[in-house]
Amino acid sequence: MATTATEKxxxxxxxxxxxxxxxxxxxxxxxxxxxxxxxxxxxxxxVTGLLFLFFGFCLVMLMRWQLAFPGRPxxxxxxxxxxxxxxxxxxxxxxxxxxxxxxxxxMVFLGVVPLAVGGFGNFVLPLQIGAPDMAFPRINLAxxxxxxxxxxxxxxxxxxxxxxxxxxxxxxxxxxVIAGHGQTMWLFGMIFLITSSLLGALNFxxxxxxxxAPGLTWFRLPFFVWAQLVTSFLLLLAFPPxxxxxxxxxxxxxxxTSFFMPTGLVVSGQAVAYTGGGNPxxxxxxxxxxxxxxxxxxxxxxxxxxxxxxxxxxxxxxxGYGIMVYSLWFLGFMSFIVWAHHMFFTGMGTxxxxxxxxxxxxxxxxxxxxxxxxxxxxxxxxxxxxxxxxFALAFLPMFGIGGLTGLPLGLAAADIPLHDTYYVIGHFxxxxxxxxxxxxxxxxxxxxxxxTGRKMSERLGKLHFWPSxxxxxxxxxxxxxQGLAGVSRRLYDGGASxxxxxxxxxxxxxxxxxxxxLALAQIPFIVNFFRSIRHGEKVSDxxxxxxxxxxxxxxxxxxxxxxTPPEAHRGPYDYSVxxxxxxxxxxxxx
Amino acid sequence: xxxxxxxxxxxxTGLNNGKIGIWLFLASEVMLFGALFASYLMMRLGxxxxxxxxxxxxVPLATLNTVILISSSVTMVMAWASLxxxxxxxxxxxxxxxxxxxxxxxxxxxxEYSAKxxxxxxxxxxxxxxxxxxxxxxxxxxxxxxxxxxxxxxxPGAKLWKSDPEHFTNRVENSGLFWHFVDLVWIFLFPxxxxx
Numbered sequence: 101m102a103t104t105a106t107e108k109x110x111x112x113x114x115x116x117x118x119x120x121x122x123x124x125x126x127x128x129x130x131x132x133x134x135x136x137x138x139x140x141x142x143x144x145x146x147v148t149g150l151l152f153l154f155f156g157f158c159l160v161m162l163m164r165w166q167l168a169f170p171g172r173p174x175x176x177x178x179x180x181x182x183x184x185x186x187x188x189x190x191x192x193x194x195x196x197x198x199x200x201x202x203x204x205x206x207m208v209f210l211g212v213v214p215l216a217v218g219g220f221g222n223f224v225l226p227l228q229i230g231a232p233d234m235a236f237p238r239i240n241l242a243x244x245x246x247x248x249x250x251x252x253x254x255x256x257x258x259x260x261x262x263x264x265x266x267x268x269x270x271x272x273x274x275x276x277v278i279a280g281h282g283q284t285m286w287l288f289g290m291i292f293l294i295t296s297s298l299l300g301a302l303n304f305x306x307x308x309x310x311x312x313a314p315g316l317t318w319f320r321l322p323f324f325v326w327a328q329l330v331t332s333f334l335l336l337l338a339f340p341p342x343x344x345x346x347x348x349x350x351x352x353x354x355x356x357t358s359f360f361m362p363t364g365l366v367v368s369g370q371a372v373a374y375t376g377g378g379n380p381x382x383x384x385x386x387x388x389x390x391x392x393x394x395x396x397x398x399x400x401x402x403x404x405x406x407x408x409x410x411x412x413x414x415x416x417x418x419x420g421y422g423i424m425v426y427s428l429w430f431l432g433f434m435s436f437i438v439w440a441h442h443m444f445f446t447g448m449g450t451x452x453x454x455x456x457x458x459x460x461x462x463x464x465x466x467x468x469x470x471x472x473x474x475x476x477x478x479x480x481x482x483x484x485x486x487x488x489x490x491f492a493l494a495f496l497p498m499f500g501i502g503g504l505t506g507l508p509l510g511l512a513a514a515d516i517p518l519h520d521t522y523y524v525i526g527h528f529x530x531x532x533x534x535x536x537x538x539x540x541x542x543x544x545x546x547x548x549x550x551x552t553g554r555k556m557s558e559r560l561g562k563l564h565f566w567p568s569x570x571x572x573x574x575x576x577x578x579x580x581x582q583g584l585a586g587v588s589r590r591l592y593d594g595g596a597s598x599x600x601x602x603x604x605x606x607x608x609x610x611x612x613x614x615x616x617x618l619a620l621a622q623i624p625f626i627v628n629f630f631r632s633i634r635h636g637e638k639v640s641d642x643x644x645x646x647x648x649x650x651x652x653x654x655x656x657x658x659x660x661x662x663x664t665p666p667e668a669h670r671g672p673y674d675y676s677v678x679x680x681x682x683x684x685x686x687x688x689x690x
Numbered sequence: 691x692x693x694x695x696x697x698x699x700x701x702x703t704g705l706n707n708g709k710i711g712i713w714l715f716l717a718s719e720v721m722l723f724g725a726l727f728a729s730y731l732m733m734r735l736g737x738x739x740x741x742x743x744x745x746x747x748x749v750p751l752a753t754l755n756t757v758i759l760i761s762s763s764v765t766m767v768m769a770w771a772s773l774x775x776x777x778x779x780x781x782x783x784x785x786x787x788x789x790x791x792x793x794x795x796x797x798x799x800x801x802e803y804s805a806k807x808x809x810x811x812x813x814x815x816x817x818x819x820x821x822x823x824x825x826x827x828x829x830x831x832x833x834x835x836x837x838x839x840x841x842x843x844x845x846p847g848a849k850l851w852k853s854d855p856e857h858f859t860n861r862v863e864n865s866g867l868f869w870h871f872v873d874l875v876w877i878f879l880f881p882x883x884x885x886x
Contacts, residue, residue, distance in 0.1 A: 236711060302714040305714055310694070310705070310710060311695070339718075341724075351824055356813065357817075357824070379736050
């Protein structure tokens with residue numbers, strides 16, 4: 101976190117000066133660390149989220165060494181991990197399990213969601229609706245610090261005896277109940293994170309409902325705001341069941357109850373000291389009741405960002421804005437009744453399976469409606485191939501692959517042979533990595549000028565985009581091949597000791613080199629990000645010639661955002677209106 | 691900088707920010723307890739045998755606790771109504787009563803818990819006791835939370851009454867909504883755990 105503390109002031113240095121004529125300068129801590137300004141909190145969220153994404157990526161790069169070269173000592177840094185984790189530089193299976201569980205947890209709960217919702221939601225949403233701040237600024241600050249504590253708890257769990265959680269990001273019982281202390285830390289960390297997302301979600305909803313600028317009626321809201329609003333409802337209503345599940349698992353672990361422990365459980369030939377009578381499936385139900393809506397929490401803000409970037413860079417209104425908004429709500433609602441499609445393998449009856457595969461097929465319709473609207477939006481536009489637009493354009497087919505490969509997994513008959521294979525890993529990584537992460541990069545390049553008053557370098561941006569696109573496909577495309585061949589996602593040696601996998605294990609080396617290549621491809625981004633804060637090209641308040649209200653504020657916006665409160669006079673995407681003086685008619689211009 | 695609609699209602703939504711915030715929070719709480727009640731159902735339906743609550747738990751004490759908690763909801767409303775009538779003295783009285791009734795509830799809960807522990811009945815003893823202690827324990831934490839907020843508005847938080855009485859009245863109304871919710875959860879817990 102030391103990097104955050106030192107880099108943070110630089111991001112907002114210019115902003116501090118713009119606002120100082122009205123208020124006395126607050127102290128350093130009030131201004132940067134404990135500020136209730138939604139923009140400062142948003143940047144904190146985003147920077148912390150990016151650091152966690154990087155950390156989670158490092159974990160998986162270690163795993164990829166083991167998968168490509170099972171048992172071979174890791175050169176140079178292998179000895180740093182100690183004898184308990186990597187004796188002689190070769191990874192132990194327990195450490196591999198820790199890396200796997202914590203990679204998933206960190207990427208989902210500490211990386212993508214905080215960046216997409218906490219970062220972009222906090223920074224952009226109040227600006228886009230013309231509000232001076234969030235509805236509850238102090239609750240907003242509490243939300244960030246609760247997230248921070250959750251992150252610290254998760255990181256600290258690597259150093260407790262027995263190491264971090266090892267039971268996967270899903271923490272399935274009874275395995276997780278009998279696991280080491282790291283699992284207790286995981287549960288406490290999750291409770292902090294759930295509190296954080298609760299505080300954030302109710303704040304976003306209240307802000308959107310209450311603080312829209314005059315004239316900004318519901319159907320004049322930018323699509324990004326709709327996406328954040330639906331996402332917030334999912335966070336608000338889906339996370340509490342996981343909190344309940346977490347409380348029950350803590351009771352099992354600490355008070356010796358048997359909520360998830362069946363009668364007569366035997367582990368390694370030993371009867372387990374629990375009274376029994378519990379049900380391991382209860383955990384799965386409660387977990388997936390959160391974790392399926394969570395999938396949409398990961399993707400909806402990304403769709404929102406892509407919609408903004410596409411409308412701006414095609415210079416025309418979004419195709420089917422109304423359909424997209426209704427689809428969004430329908431998606432949000434349906435995401436609560438598809439969860440058991442993650443559980444076809446548990447031996448559920450065919451009636452239940454039929455119900456959940458029907459709802460799963462239905463939920464694909466609004467997803468396809470949104471994606472198709474975005475693709476048709478390109479038609480007839482005079483496209484500007486800026487860096488954010490490149491990422492947004494790449495998002496469309498990548499998310500398409502991720503979504504379409506999900507259909508076989510939603511049908512019980514096809515899911516059973518594919519369950520827990522690398523096919524599943526390929527599927528959801530296509531949705532989240534070249535899908536959501538690319539959209540988040542698009543968002544960073546797109547709103548960077550608003551946060552700093554300077555643009556990121558286009559040349560370095562393209563140097564970031566093209567290699568990333570190639571390498572990321574190099575990692576995830578072969579997973580479909582391995583998965584269809586039946587290679588399980590949980591093999592410590594990547595399938596090397598399994599005869600049936602011998603025709604596809606050579607892909608592991610290719611995938612690992614792609615992963616390390618992807619890491620190198622992020623160097624231009626990191627250089628670009630930090631250099632542009634101070635040395636990027638200075639730009640006007642509306643460098644992309646956009647129409648939504650955030651571009652009416654000065655760059656960077658002062659505390660309170662707008663010198664005069666804005667009013668909305670038209671819809672969000674009035675680009676290329678016939679007869680208008682310019683090719684964009686901003687919402688705030690009368 | 692001032693956040694709009696902190697006190698006044700927004701004309702088109704008819705709500706102030708705090709009101710919408712507390713209702714959203716309560717929606718989330720419904721999902722939390724809803725998930726736990728659903729877990730209860732799944733445990734009970736899957737169990738070979740399930741004890742009737744009154745064979746293990748103390749129904750008279752729990753009935754007393756129900757009366758106490760409902761009374762505290764009444765005093766909570768009276769506290770808010772007193773503020774609406776600009777009678778701060780009455781408010782102090784009723785709000786103090788609400789906090790004290792909350793204390794009474796917790797003391798009785800403590801007596802119940804310690805009697806169970808004394809007889810060697812722990813969460814790990816059976817699935818019924820596990821869900822009993824988890825649900826009532828979590829509910830007890832909510833009672834403590836509500837009491838902390840109410841005590842704050844009884845004591846130091848009441849300073850706001852002098853500078854912005856409407857804002858203060860809204861705050862008391864919102865903490866009252868939470869208190870009624872805590873009461874409502876108990877009204878579900880009591881029959882489910884003690885009587886059925």
